[in-house]
Amino acid sequence: xxxxxxxxxxRTGPWPKEKAWAWYNAQPWIRGVNFVPSDCINFVDQWQExxxxxxxxxxxxxxxxxxxxxxxxxxxxxxxxxxxxxREGFLARFxxxxxxxxKYGIRAIVVLFNDCAPSKENFFLKRMGDQSKVYxxxxxxxxxxxxxxxDVGYNILDMPEHAAKLYEMAEEIxxxxxxxxxxxxxxxxxxxxxxxxxxxxxxxxxxxxxxGWQVDPDQPLAADLFGTLGRGKVNLAENVxxxxxxxxxxxxxxxxxxxxxxxxxxxxxFGRPLINTEWMNRITGNRFAECYPLxxxxxVGAVSWGLVRSQRHPSMSEPWPALWTRYEKGEGxxxxxxxxxxxxxxxxxxPYDPKEVDLIKRFNxxxxxxxxxxxxxxx
Amino acid sequence: xxxxxxxxxxxxxxxxxxxxRTGPWPKEKAWEWHDAQPWLRGCNYMPxxxxxxxxxxxxxxxxxxxxxxxxxxxxxxxxxxxVVRFxxxxxxxxxxxxxxxDRFERCLALLGKHKMRAxxxxxNDCSSPKECWKPFKPGPRTTDCGYHGGxxxxxxxxxxxxxxxxxxxxxELNPKFYTMCEELVTKYRADPRVxxxxxxxxxGNNNRGRITLPHVRMLFELCWRIDPVQPLAADVWCDRYxxxxxxxxxxxxxxxxxxxAQKLAGELSDIISFHCYEPYERQVTLIRDLRRHYGRxxxxxxxxxxxxxxxxxxxxxLFYVAKxxxxxxxxxxGRFQSYEPWExxxxxxxxxxxxxxxxxxxxxxxxxxxxxPYDPKEIELIRRxxxxADEDFAGKSGK
Numbered sequence: 001x002x003x004x005x006x007x008x009x010x011r012t013g014p015w016p017k018e019k020a021w022a023w024y025n026a027q028p029w030i031r032g033v034n035f036v037p038s039d040c041i042n043f044v045d046q047w048q049e050x051x052x053x054x055x056x057x058x059x060x061x062x063x064x065x066x067x068x069x070x071x072x073x074x075x076x077x078x079x080x081x082x083x084x085x086x087r088e089g090f091l092a093r094f095x096x097x098x099x100x101x102x103k104y105g106i107r108a109i110v111v112l113f114n115d116c117a118p119s120k121e122n123f124f125l126k127r128m129g130d131q132s133k134v135y136x137x138x139x140x141x142x143x144x145x146x147x148x149x150x151d152v153g154y155n156i157l158d159m160p161e162h163a164a165k166l167y168e169m170a171e172e173i174x175x176x177x178x179x180x181x182x183x184x185x186x187x188x189x190x191x192x193x194x195x196x197x198x199x200x201x202x203x204x205x206x207x208x209x210x211x212g213w214q215v216d217p218d219q220p221l222a223a224d225l226f227g228t229l230g231r232g233k234v235n236l237a238e239n240v241x242x243x244x245x246x247x248x249x250x251x252x253x254x255x256x257x258x259x260x261x262x263x264x265x266x267x268x269x270f271g272r273p274l275i276n277t278e279w280m281n282r283i284t285g286n287r288f289a290e291c292y293p294l295x296x297x298x299x300v301g302a303v304s305w306g307l308v309r310s311q312r313h314p315s316m317s318e319p320w321p322a323l324w325t326r327y328e329k330g331e332g333x334x335x336x337x338x339x340x341x342x343x344x345x346x347x348x349x350x351p352y353d354p355k356e357v358d359l360i361k362r363f364n365x366x367x368x369x370x371x372x373x374x375x376x377x378x379x
Numbered sequence: 380x381x382x383x384x385x386x387x388x389x390x391x392x393x394x395x396x397x398x399x400r401t402g403p404w405p406k407e408k409a410w411e412w413h414d415a416q417p418w419l420r421g422c423n424y425m426p427x428x429x430x431x432x433x434x435x436x437x438x439x440x441x442x443x444x445x446x447x448x449x450x451x452x453x454x455x456x457x458x459x460x461x462v463v464r465f466x467x468x469x470x471x472x473x474x475x476x477x478x479x480x481d482r483f484e485r486c487l488a489l490l491g492k493h494k495m496r497a498x499x500x501x502x503n504d505c506s507s508p509k510e511c512w513k514p515f516k517p518g519p520r521t522t523d524c525g526y527h528g529g530x531x532x533x534x535x536x537x538x539x540x541x542x543x544x545x546x547x548x549x550x551e552l553n554p555k556f557y558t559m560c561e562e563l564v565t566k567y568r569a570d571p572r573v574x575x576x577x578x579x580x581x582x583g584n585n586n587r588g589r590i591t592l593p594h595v596r597m598l599f600e601l602c603w604r605i606d607p608v609q610p611l612a613a614d615v616w617c618d619r620y621x622x623x624x625x626x627x628x629x630x631x632x633x634x635x636x637x638x639x640a641q642k643l644a645g646e647l648s649d650i651i652s653f654h655c656y657e658p659y660e661r662q663v664t665l666i667r668d669l670r671r672h673y674g675r676x677x678x679x680x681x682x683x684x685x686x687x688x689x690x691x692x693x694x695x696x697l698f699y700v701a702k703x704x705x706x707x708x709x710x711x712x713g714r715f716q717s718y719e720p721w722e723x724x725x726x727x728x729x730x731x732x733x734x735x736x737x738x739x740x741x742x743x744x745x746x747x748x749x750x751x752p753y754d755p756k757e758i759e760l761i762r763r764x765x766x767x768a769d770e771d772f773a774g775k776s777g778k
Contacts, residue, residue: 282739309525311524311525318747337754338685338739338741338754339739340739346525346719347524348525348526349525350725352738352739353738353739354728354738356739
């Protein structure tokens with residue numbers, strides 16, 4: 001009786017912790033990558049109609065590679081403008097993507113909106129078509145948001161008519177896939193409040209969670225905690241993410257010791273399942289060799305950045321401009337620029353580092369022996 | 380040296396100015412040349428947007444490429460380099476003769492603008508089997524993404540037992556190669572922008588030892604007739620008939636054909652151009668052996684293979700203090716993708732070997748496509764030693 005009553009009532013907050021843990025304990029160890037096919041310039045390229053068939057074929061090959069590596073999760077960033085301009089086609093292509101994932105035993109973490117925003121002068125509403133002009137000639141992203149935090153972010157959340165459309169998009173996609181087992185969870189917003197955008201993003205994030213509660217999908221909802229939390233700075237949007245997420249989706253690109261401290265802190269503060277949805281930066285000492293076994297052992301979801309290095313331009317794997325700035329200020333002696341920042345495979349699909357991929361595969365097969373963890377713990 | 384011998388030698392030198400050259404410079408002349416040079420340091424150079432050397436020289440896309448070369452050579456100059464080494468293209472020379480000669484001149488002019496000189500490679504044995512060989516065709520060139528040299532099937536260990544094929548194996552084209560060499564060496568025989576003539580890249584590579592032997596000799600003889608002011612050298616590049624191994628090392632079984640080609644190259648060269656993609660200790664023992672064997676100036680015209688432990692940090696200071704010219708492979712990472720390992724190394728790994736390789740590093744190249752350093756510490760070190768070499772040279776020349 002009680003359960004039936006709860007189901008019919010409208011959700012007004014995050015899942016109780018018990019429900020979050022029940023969901024998490026029914027999962028295998030969640031591990032995978034943030035996924036963009038290697039022939040895409042950006043997320044517009046991943047979803048737009050132009051060139052889709054070819055890129056979808058690449059996606060299929062690369063999802064097979066992910067599965068062969070033993071991954072069971074990909075994190076997909078949707079792109080608002082593609083929904084806005086090519087709505088029906090986009091929804092169909094999204095469904096096909098989920099189908100391709102399912103074929104390889106992979107589930108999707110769906111990022112509804114990305115608040116990782118460039119400065120206002122660098123912002124533009126994405127256009128459909130050839131994306132190659134987003135990059136300058138030398139393989140440098142013309143409008144990198146990763147410049148080190150001096151810019152104030154600007155994006156469609158600053159444009160009321162587009163923000164209202166974003167609500168529509170979020171609702172439509174969550175309703176369409178509310179019971180879709182191919183989706184692991186809804187990542188409501190990537191890095192809310194990045195680049196001092198918190199004040200703008202916070203009310204929108206609140207609204208997006210409320211939309212999620214009205215839809216009340218089977219999958220949990222989470223917005224990312226990515227940096228300022230517990231470090232004295234105030235990011236109003238991240239505070240919303242902290243208060244409203246069913247599970248903790250967090251990002252950490254710092255060295256091993258910091259990873260350990262982050263896990264300990266987030267457990268203490270939230271007492272909810274943890275999924276690290278962005279990590280792995282070899283230059284800053286955030287590497288598979290130490291972090292991956294840790295995530296395995298502590299059953300922290302591990303979703304690193306990048307599978308195959310881009311064929312289109314090398315800059316996706318290039319160090320963030322902010323790392324160069326640190327080095328130039330004389331504060332970067334701990335940075336090892338000789339390593340790839342992200343990604344696991346070369347464009348030839350050979351490993352970047354065969355030893356690394358061997359390690360990943362070892363721990364993935366250990367996790368397969370453990371799964372489902374519920375059975376083991378219940379004995 | 381006895382007084383008699385000195386007089387005899389001096390007479391020989393004087394005679395050689397008038398008479399036709401019939402052999403390498405006397406050692407003394409080679410050292411005299413060497414002592415007048417600053418420490419030679421630089422890189423093998425191909426513009427980042429070029430798929431290969433033919434692409435570097437062809438007309439198609441050449442305007443944009445010259446602008447690119449200007450930027451990249453400025454970067455090399457800023458690094459403190461004073462030489463670049465590149466291969467010419469007989470294919471382009473044949474197909475676009477006047478244009479090629481014009482572009483070669485423009486390239487030297489650009490080098491002059493950036494206070495650098497050229498090490499010009501003429502012949503080359505680094506080649507793929509006949510079925511992969513194609514005559515030069517002007518126009519855009521394709522590359523495979525993720526493979527060293529931009530080719531899935533490459534001359535770098537894809538088919539270790541196959542015999543490479545080059546223009547010299549075509550009886551009709553073969554004489555044109557010599558005509559090209561004669562034209563270039565004659566035209567630039569006294570040009571200060573040419574540091575030296577690298578007559579043959581890796582003679583005997585890709586199992587071409589037997590084929591290449593008479594050609595190497597013929598090219599030397601042709602150049603002796605022209606008698607340029609710059610020295611001539613063909614590469615001593617691999618195995619080096621057992622030289623350069625420390626005591627107790629497991630010396631690989633030498634291959635007779637390859638050795639014969641290199642032996643000839645070494646014997647005919649005015650200065651010794653050698654290649655070594657091995658770690659520091661092997662560089663030291665090789666330099667020691669090459670000095671003892673040849674007694675001529677040394678230039679390492681191919682080195683730097685971080686994956687194999689051949690690194691800037693230890694090798695560059697060694698080359699500086701040993702006054703061994705240092706010309707690594709690659710400036711800016713580009714379509715040639717020489718930051719990727721050789722195919723042969725992947726084959727070793729796939730067979731379960733290659734445990735000594737650190738695949739996480741760039742194999743060759745110094746700068747990213749953005750022109751930032753691959754490793755800022757590496758570039759800082761290179762610039763420090765280039766600065767020291769500049770001080771040495773200024774002191775020597777009394778500036």
